[in-house]
Amino acid sequence: MRPSLIVATGSATHPGLRRTLNEDAHLALAPVFVVADGMGGHEAGDRASAAVIAEFSxxxxxxxxxxxxxxxxxxxxxxxxxxxxxxxxxRAGTTLSGVVVAAVDGMGYWLAVNIGDSRTYRLADGELEQISVDHSVVQELIESGELTVEEAMADRRRNIITRAIGASSTGDADYWLFPAELGDRILVCSDGLTSEVPDARIREILMTVTDPQTASELLVDEAVAAGGRDNITVIVVDAVSVASRPGTLLATDSDIDMDTRPREAAAGGVR
Incomplete structure (x- = not known):
């Protein structure tokens, strides 16, 4: 039986220009593609993120x-x-974001998971869509209408997250299940990328650089060149073969139950 989804992938990471220790950890081996951004000070953050990756390995x-x-x-x-x-x-803690390969009735699906403010995006038909929703104070302020997206980029609270693994947080992860399409490109990254490189530039690189390893490295290089104020980790995953049953249409996103549980109250946040 052929796999439901075959992928090509690339990954890159960098401590940035202001930190000597890289507290990010990642896993980019099928069927798991996840990034963990550790927190808690020297050694605690990298141990937390490494512990999470070890479990998923x-x-x-x-x-x-x-x-x-x-x-x-x-x-x-x-x-x-x-x-x-x-x-x-x-007070060790870490974020987690990414996708795993899933199958529904033999067809290829992406199962995305997120807790914290690392992100998962999908590039399909030229459109870059953020799949995950940040668990952060500024995201809650955006949703309540108190901040615009542009204001949030410069807000001093942008690094305060409301859910994490550890750090005394009990917030649940969010999950999304959606069908994979041939040509899908998934981006998983820590906020060291998105805090430095705008989505428009991220999309441009993902659209023009076909090799996932080269794209990952270029995105990290751009974040470093833009200031590199945090650790930076990027995974790019391309769907190169997607199983479907003859005569059967793949489900659309609207057919998949999405997690719409209300967010945990910020309660001061963590980070």
């Missing part, structure tokens, strides 16, 4: 995953990060 090599697989890995990751905080005097 156990899924590598499988043809596809289900929601239960991701939620179990996330639960184990939360326990591992909480152990870091209870065993020392640090």
């Amino acid at each position: 156990g899924c590598v090599g499988r043809p596809s995953l289900e929601l239960e697989d991701v939620s179990r890995a996330l639960a184990r990751a939360r326990e591992a990060v909480e152990e870091l905080s209870t065993s020392g005097d640090v």
Whole structure:
């Protein structure tokens, strides 16, 4: 039986220009493509993000995953990060964002997961769409009409997140399940990219640089050149083969149940 979804991928990471330690961690091996952006000060952040990636590494090599697989890995990751905080005097925590390859009735799907303010985008038919929704104070202010997107980019609260793995947060992750289409390009990144490079430039690079590894490296280089104020991590995943059943139409996004649970109250946020 052929895989439901075959991908080509590239990834790159950089500590940035202001930090000596890279607290980002990532995994870009099928069927898992995720980025974790650690927090909590020197060593705590990188240990937290590494602990999360270690839990998801156990899924590598499988043809596809289900929601239960991701939620179990996330639960184990939360326990591992909480152990870091209870065993020392640090408040370790991390974000997590990305996609895993999933299958529904033999057809290829993306299952996206997000907690925190790292991001997952989809480029399809020339349109760059942010799939994930930031769990951040400024995102809540945007949704309430108190800030515009442009104002949020410069707001001093832009780094305060309202959900995380660890850091005393109990907020749930959000999930999205949607059918993969041939030619899809998925971007997963830490906020070190999106805080430096505007979406229009990100789209331009993703549209013009065909090799996913080269695209990943160029996006990281652009973020460094723009200031590199934070760690930067990028994964690019291309759908190169998508299984479908003859005579059967793929479901549209509107056919997939999306997670629309209300956000956890900010309660001061974490970060």
